[in-house]
Amino acid sequence: MRYVNLIISFMIFISFSFGITDKQLDDLIGKDYKTFRGIDETGKVVNIKSLIKEGKPAVIIFFALGDKPGTFDFLPKMNALYDRYGRNVTFVAVLLSRSSPEEVKQLKKMLPLKIPVLLAYNETIKRYSISKVDVPYIVFIDKNGKIKRIILRPESTMIKERPDVDHSDYENKTQNERIKSSIQIIEKYIKDIGG
Structure with missing residues (x-):
């Protein structure tokens, strides 16, 4: 039993140790967004800069x-915001996986997801200090290419946001209520960056 407790403690320590720190998040705010390469839905390698047009805000x-609540429960709710603001704001969903474009097509149907998907991995993870415990990880970029806001885990009681926002009320909400609240918050931030 002692070994089981030790193993559980070690796993909890490891899972949280590799999450992004508050300082790392704070260091991104107000700076130019970090570029990275990925594979688009046609299988072509592209730079995120080719998707985010100068003078147009982006999300x-x-x-x-592997993130069931964030990917399968939260992400499809972003479709409504994409439908509403996609003409004025660039949306890109970046799958941190070694999947193929064919797998992306299947995933988009299964979720369903309208937002364009880009496959990315090591370079992206390093540039944004992303760990599995941080996703969904949402970056709001203004029309000047500056990161204005970041939200991690919007469906979770462990939501983290920079600039810092108190989400202690999430403790008393169901997952569906947290997702609904987060979508409302995200819509406000999209309007703030120029949606």
Whole structure:
């Protein structure tokens, strides 16, 4: 039993140790967004700069396949915001996986997800200090290419946001209520960056 407790403690320590720190998040705010390469839905390698047009705000949503609430419960709710603001704001969903474009097509149907997906991995993870415990990881970029806001885990009681916002009320909400609240908050931030 002692070994089981030790192993559980070690796993909890490891899972939280590799999450992004508050300082790392704070260091991104107000700076130019970090570029990275990925594979678009046609299988072509592209730079995120080719997707985010100068003078147009953007929302980048980093996600992972193994994250059920964030990917399968939260991400499809972003479709409504994409439908509403996609003409004025660039949306990109970045899958942090070694999946193929064919797997992306299947995933988009299954979720369903309208937002264009870009496959990315090591370079992206390093540039944004992303760990599995941080996704969905949403970056709001203004029309000047500056990061204005970041939200991690919007469906979770462990939501983290920079600039810092108190989400202690999430403790008393169901997952569906947290997702609904987060979508409302995200819509406000999209309007703030020029949606």
